[in-house]
Amino acid sequence: MNTILALSGVVIKEMYRRKDFYVLFVLTALITIAAGAVNFFHDPKIVRYVKDICMLLIWVSALLVAIVTTARQIPAERESRTIFPLLAKPVTRWQVIVGKFLGCWLATGLALLVFYVFFAIITGSREQHWPWLTYLQALWLQWVMIAVVIALSLCVSIFSAAPSSTTTICFITVAGILMVGGHLNTVALRQSQPLQNIFYTIYFLIPHLEWFDIRDRVVYDWGLVDWLDCLLASVYAAVYAGLFLLLAWLGFRRKSLNT
Amino acid sequence: MSVILKTEKLHVAFTSREFRQSTKIALKSLDLEVNTGEVFGFLGPNGAGKTTTINVLLGFVPPTSGMASLFGIDVRQPIARQRIGYLPEMTYYYKFLTAEELLRFYAKIFGLSRTEADSRIDRLLKLVELESARKRPIKSYSKGMQQRVGLAQALINDPDLLILDEPTSGLDPLGRMKVREIIQRLKNEGKTVFFSSHELGEVETVCDRVAIVHQGELKAAGRVSDLIAQHHANLEKAFLDIVGYPSPSAS
Numbered sequence: 001m002n003t004i005l006a007l008s009g010v011v012i013k014e015m016y017r018r019k020d021f022y023v024l025f026v027l028t029a030l031i032t033i034a035a036g037a038v039n040f041f042h043d044p045k046i047v048r049y050v051k052d053i054c055m056l057l058i059w060v061s062a063l064l065v066a067i068v069t070t071a072r073q074i075p076a077e078r079e080s081r082t083i084f085p086l087l088a089k090p091v092t093r094w095q096v097i098v099g100k101f102l103g104c105w106l107a108t109g110l111a112l113l114v115f116y117v118f119f120a121i122i123t124g125s126r127e128q129h130w131p132w133l134t135y136l137q138a139l140w141l142q143w144v145m146i147a148v149v150i151a152l153s154l155c156v157s158i159f160s161a162a163p164s165s166t167t168t169i170c171f172i173t174v175a176g177i178l179m180v181g182g183h184l185n186t187v188a189l190r191q192s193q194p195l196q197n198i199f200y201t202i203y204f205l206i207p208h209l210e211w212f213d214i215r216d217r218v219v220y221d222w223g224l225v226d227w228l229d230c231l232l233a234s235v236y237a238a239v240y241a242g243l244f245l246l247l248a249w250l251g252f253r254r255k256s257l258n259t
Numbered sequence: 260m261s262v263i264l265k266t267e268k269l270h271v272a273f274t275s276r277e278f279r280q281s282t283k284i285a286l287k288s289l290d291l292e293v294n295t296g297e298v299f300g301f302l303g304p305n306g307a308g309k310t311t312t313i314n315v316l317l318g319f320v321p322p323t324s325g326m327a328s329l330f331g332i333d334v335r336q337p338i339a340r341q342r343i344g345y346l347p348e349m350t351y352y353y354k355f356l357t358a359e360e361l362l363r364f365y366a367k368i369f370g371l372s373r374t375e376a377d378s379r380i381d382r383l384l385k386l387v388e389l390e391s392a393r394k395r396p397i398k399s400y401s402k403g404m405q406q407r408v409g410l411a412q413a414l415i416n417d418p419d420l421l422i423l424d425e426p427t428s429g430l431d432p433l434g435r436m437k438v439r440e441i442i443q444r445l446k447n448e449g450k451t452v453f454f455s456s457h458e459l460g461e462v463e464t465v466c467d468r469v470a471i472v473h474q475g476e477l478k479a480a481g482r483v484s485d486l487i488a489q490h491h492a493n494l495e496k497a498f499l500d501i502v503g504y505p506s507p508s509a510s
Contacts, residue, residue, distance in 0.1 A: 014355050085345055
């Protein structure tokens with residue numbers, strides 16, 4: 001466990017010493033504050049639009065931080081050759097994969113926490129209403145969804161040629177799942193064979209990341225998701241994250257490293 | 260004297276993924292033995308198989324056949340690497356960390372306690388003369404400083420065997436001298452050092468025994484003084500004779 005924690009510590013240090021997160025946070029804050037400062041048509045419910053914009057920015061920023069940070073981990077280790085002194089120590093390749101995953105997940109979690117605190121302050125100051133538990137649930141579900149995204153990115157980074165291609169592949173996949181993943185079964189119904197089977201297979205194979213998106217509940221104050229559903233969603237995310245990590249390890253284990 | 264590093268009929272072949280490309284044989288039936296407490300030089304021209312041998316010893320490349328062991332443990336077991344230190348040829352360490360943080364990270368991997376890690380970091384930074392730069396990010400270091408921080412990380416676990424892959428490559432004469440001094444000091448402490456190098460003068464100065472490989476095959480092995488006596492010349496001439504190049508004086 002010492003090794004895994006040491007590896008994840010380096011990833012966290014890297015994130016807070018790089019400028020990616022700060023740029024995204026400042027951009028989110030500026031856009032949200034600018035949106036919150038204007039009051040269209042004296043609508044008392046205008047704060048909902050601010051919440052909506054801010055939540056969307058938080059989702060995009062968290063995905064950016066997670067994918068970009070993860071995509072460069074293993075390729076950067078190989079490019080700068082730090083993987084060699086690392087693996088020359090009693091460190092297994094599985095520990096490298098898990099350490100990198102944990103580091104990226106914790107680092108993105110910290111970034112998410114900062115974003116949500118900002119969101120709570122901005123919306124609370126306008127609404128005089130602080131639904132902490134809803135925020136906590138939204139933060140948790142987004143964070144466990146991010147675990148799947150990070151494991152996927154780590155897995156793709158083992159097989160792809162460069163961090164830029166990993167980032168592109170992962171963004172397209174995640175955006176695709178979030179936007180159309182939940183509708184694939186409906187699309188399948190309208191298709192003839194063999195397309196129907198293909199759509200159904202994809203529908204049942206992909207991790208349904210859209211299930212973790214409870215932005216509307218936060219924006220429209222629809223209340224809490226059942227805690228049991230929350231737990232089941234967390235287990236579902238853990239299974240997918242585990243599968244992607246296993247695939248990443250299988251790929252990395254077979255990789256011949258030549259200095 | 261016990262054998263600390265051993266390879267037996269070690270054979271490594273790389274299969275190319277390119278169409279119609281033949282399999283490249285990097286090592287052919289290599290037998291090596293390094294004893295406790297000796298400084299062992301591993302010599303050969305570029306592409307001779309030195310780095311491949313080191314890669315097998317460190318578990319980066321699996322042997323096609325034959326075996327390699329460290330402290331009697333198969334190199335494929337991570338525990339075989341518990342008591343070794345490794346310095347790669349040229350590595351750019353995590354540039355966002357300071358030397359102190361880098362050494363602390365490696366100390367954590369070896370499970371050293373905080374106080375033990377602190378004292379070793381102080382001692383090593385003093386040894387490699389980086390005390391004044393310990394709080395500076397590695398990205399601001401010169402090439403020589405990076406190589407010295409590399410040497411410090413290789414020593415963080417107080418290893419019994421040190422594997423150095425061309426430790427003086429790319430260093431200025433002062434940097435080379437410092438690395439040579441450190442190797443000498445480690446030898447005096449009874450450590451075993453296995454290093455590959457092109458610097459034959461350096462090898463002649465610090466090594467007890469050497470092995471010369473060429474095209475993946477072991478061509479000669481023995482004490483430096485014996486090789487010199489056998490070839491009636493210095494190590495450079497002996498090396499050229501062994502690998503089959505005409506020596507400059509002959510031409």
